[in-house]
Amino acid sequence: AQSVTQPDIHITVSEGASLELRCNYSYGATPYLFWYVQSPGQGLQLLLKYFSGDTLVQGIKGFEAEFKRSQSSFNLRKPSVHWSDAAEYFCAVGAGSNDMRFGAGTRLTVKP
Amino acid sequence: KAGVTQTPRYLIKTRGQQVTLSCSPISGHRSVSWYQQTPGQGLQFLFEYFSETQRNKGNFPGRFSGRQFSNSRSEMNVSTLELGDSALYLCASSPIGLAGGADEQFFGPGTRLTVL
Numbered sequence: 001a002q003s004v005t006q007p008d009i010h011i012t013v014s015e016g017a018s019l020e021l022r023c024n025y026s027y028g029a030t031p032y033l034f035w036y037v038q039s040p041g042q043g044l045q046l047l048l049k050y051f052s053g054d055t056l057v058q059g060i061k062g063f064e065a066e067f068k069r070s071q072s073s074f075n076l077r078k079p080s081v082h083w084s085d086a087a088e089y090f091c092a093v094g095a096g097s098n099d100m101r102f103g104a105g106t107r108l109t110v111k112p
Numbered sequence: 113k114a115g116v117t118q119t120p121r122y123l124i125k126t127r128g129q130q131v132t133l134s135c136s137p138i139s140g141h142r143s144v145s146w147y148q149q150t151p152g153q154g155l156q157f158l159f160e161y162f163s164e165t166q167r168n169k170g171n172f173p174g175r176f177s178g179r180q181f182s183n184s185r186s187e188m189n190v191s192t193l194e195l196g197d198s199a200l201y202l203c204a205s206s207p208i209g210l211a212g213g214a215d216e217q218f219f220g221p222g223t224r225l226t227v228l
Contacts, residue, residue: 041221043204
């Protein structure tokens with residue numbers, strides 16, 4: 001079965017600094033990969049998704065992610081973080097079965 | 113289009129009781145999935161319904177059940193509540209669902225269930 005690992009439980013960055021959130025997946029074939037963001041008290045909002053094709057995916061709010069098959073990774077990046085980006089970020093994989101597996105999440109704190 | 117709505121937003125129950133949560137998907141979406149979110153276990157898939165049929169079920173006991181109506185609205189029921197059932201229950205809808213793992217899901221704000 002597919003699985004997702006987000007190695008960083010909590011990350012703190014300064015406003016304006018760059019951000020990279022790590023995500024590693026386990027699956028035998030090409031997975032469908034997603035990044036979601038959850039603000040306190042809210043549901044999850046899709047930031048971006050990768051199904052096939054170009055391995056660099058652009059999403060909303062200035063986020064991008066790169067699929068690296070050799071490293072089984074799908075890391076999320078943003079060149080300049082804003083205070084409003086503080087939230088919890090979830091990587092997810094859907095892979096041919098009728099369920100989706102989420103990582104444990106990475107909580108992002110943004111310092112002024 | 114209106115987003116996914118979940119009612120109620122907050123619930124407090126006691127052990128042994130049962131509870132029913134409701135989810136209204138985005139208009140035109142035929143798939144509804146349910147997830148349980150807890151600090152310890154994270155987001156866990158409960159089940160998915162598509163066109164009134166349960167297509168898949170996660171690893172939860174039979175106390176957790178659901179159904180979907182012809183208008184795609186879905187309900188989730190938990191019987192004989194336990195303290196460990198305290199969680200945020202999220203509903204997500206999508207046009208065609210999780211078959212193939214490729215469909216984007218739109219999440220509701222969740223129902224916060226507290227079991228005392």
